[in-house]
């Protein structure tokens with residue numbers, strides 16, 4: 001008989017439709033129009049992001065996976081046995097598999113993600129492959145999380161936060177510091193935090209990574225407008241906006257925008273928004289940090305950097321940080 005393994009019960013703190021509406025209405029009313037990037041990830045956005053990870057232009061995923069495979073044993077030495085993993089923005093829970101295979105008898109895993117349906121699919125697949133692991137999925141905006149579910153952390157080992165994918169770059173440097181402070185409170189003293197951080201590099205590599213030839217990143221960005229149409233009674237014409245990715249060297253960030261192709265009026269949740277030709281909606285920033293700059297940011301947030309690993313070309317870095325006891 002086949003054994004069916006399932007993850008534990010979902011803790012569902014998904015942001016409400018009203019929160020999405022208020023964020024969109026407020027962002028479209030501001031001088032420079034913007035929509036918070038966390039809303040790029042509904043089930044369609046999450047699937048498109050998975051396709052981005054496989055694109056030849058998108059070097060971060062394969063580089064980070066290479067580093068995790070190479071240095072998993074080193075991470076395992078720091079982690080010890082029976083560790084509890086907490087992943088922030090777990091997506092398809094692909095990279096954590098490399099850690100789970102390297103660690104000595106990991107006890108539990110708490111994947112936290114804002115994209116509920118995708119989170120459940122990912123954790124169901126993981127439970128099949130790791131039947132002895134206790135998995136407690138949490139659907140939430142991780143920056144608004146007040147505590148981890150107390151029953152979710154099992155085992156006597158260390159707590160390990162895992163924040164791969166350079167997702168920390170989606171915060172401004174100040175907000176990244178505040179998030180690290182929050183994680184310190186959530187995980188507690190003596191815990192470890194593993195963060196994947198993208199580095200600054202030449203413009204062509206960076207802009208191609210966020211504007212691929214196949215147009216998958218463009219579809220990912222435009223899905224935000226489709227989501228507004230689906231969920232907030234919007235009437236965005238998706239053919240009247242185009243995707244743009246630009247490397248803002250002064251701010252050390254790649255910016256994603258949706259550019260209005262013409263002067264137009266759009267309605268969302270009963271409100272009217274005018275666009276001039278060329279006006280943009282800023283949908284995502286992805287800050288890039290040299291390893292020493294990120295270590296400074298982590299130190300300022302109360303962490304002790306213990307190790308940093310980069311690939312030969314210095315394209316990507318993985319930071320191992322310790323929360324002081």
Ligand SMILES: C[S@@+](CC[C@H](N)C(=O)[O-])C[C@H]1O[C@@H](n2cnc3c(N)ncnc32)[C@H](O)[C@@H]1O
Nearest residue numbers: 038041089090091113114115140141142164165
């Ligand atoms: C750049 S993707 C990285 C996915 C995966 N960790 C990886 O490394 O491939 C960011 C992930 O974080 C999730 N996410 C983004 N903002 C979030 C937020 N504020 N709270 C919780 N999850 C968030 C998205 O749904 C997505 O799965």
